[in-house]
Amino acid sequence: MKRILTGIFMATTLLVSSGCSSTVESGETQVSNNETTSQTEKKETTPMGDHQGQSMDHSQHDQKPKTVTNAKLTTPKTLTSNQPIDLVLDIQDEAGKPVNKFDIFQEKLMHLIVVSDDLEHFDHIHPDYKENGRFAVSANFPQPGEYTLFSDYKPTGQAETLSLTKISIPGSVPLPKSLSKYEKTKTISDTKVSFKPSQEKIKAGEDVTFTFDLKDNKNQPIKDLQPYLGEKAHLVVIKSSSPLTTADYIHAHALKNTTDGKIEFHTKLPQSGTYKMWMQFNRNGKIKTADFWVNAD
Incomplete structure (x- = not known):
């Protein structure tokens, strides 16, 4: 050792x-424990x-x-x-x-x-x-x-x-940042990521599809995505809670059969509340992370 x-x-x-x-x-793998x-x-x-x-x-x-x-x-x-x-x-x-x-x-x-x-x-x-x-x-x-x-x-x-x-x-905890919640588009270096849920109002406990459109600097769909940890992309979703528990954690894998520049996840948000998600993908050998907020009623 x-x-x-x-x-x-x-x-x-x-x-x-x-x-x-x-x-x-x-x-998706979801843990239920309060x-x-x-x-x-x-x-x-x-x-x-x-x-x-x-x-x-x-x-x-x-x-x-x-x-x-x-x-x-x-x-x-x-x-x-x-x-x-x-x-x-x-x-x-x-x-x-x-x-x-x-x-x-x-x-x-x-x-x-x-x-x-x-x-x-x-x-x-x-x-x-x-x-x-x-x-x-x-x-x-x-x-x-x-x-x-x-x-x-x-x-x-x-x-x-x-x-x-x-x-x-330990140390002096800084004041909370102004959260840019509910933005639907973010640019990560050379990649623009746009997020759209399958329904405008997400219901807790009901199936939902999260779609991410990826475009390059010329606003064209990305065609050079590479596998990341054996999948097209990964999605981690965590419910905003205090304290955080395993019940707040969701991990999903991208659906396999999607068109160029599109990544989709089929999942559900088990409880009402605010969630933050991190979508990770591999482009040109570099792992990129796009984060977004969603709300479940």
Whole structure:
């Protein structure tokens, strides 16, 4: 095992139990749980179900007994904003023993989504597996405040599982920015992204299609998109809540058969409220992220 973090550490612990959750055509995985999680207490959550119609295989899932895993986050004692911070995630069973076998899904062993609790900051990173149930990665937290980490992994032979941990970056928390909510078009370097939902008023719990039109500098549909983590694009949607929980998290895959310059996701927003979404795609080998806000009645 490679070197572990030096110094004094803080740790947060989260229990995750196995079970099926709802899936939809685009490969969405949604967790339904209303319990909150602090840095010191353990909570039980429902793991993410298989990606229906995508790369996941349901054939073994229903035959496996339910398991409980414990995701433990360890950080250095001193935490500083806007500086790389080494994070360690230890995946353990209910008895505290390491879970040391994981399946690759979407080309990685773990996907880690880092968001500030005000949803201003978003990062999608991939920790390295260090064996014996340990994952390690360096992350940057741009400013003081509260952050939530959604770690997505798949113990061998079990369902894809989502764990939630928290980290607090000390310092003077800046005043909230003026949110440019509900903008429908954004330009990301050489790509213009326009967003349109299938219905003007989105109803909580009902199917909805989110369409993203991508055009180049000449206002022509993009034709050079490349796969990103095995899919045409990925969409992370998080409900604006305090505190954030696994129930607020949705991950969807783009529909496969769409025309040039168009990316579509079929999903649903489970509860009424305000959501922020981050759509990630690969153009010319560079991962681009377009963020938009939506509201569900």
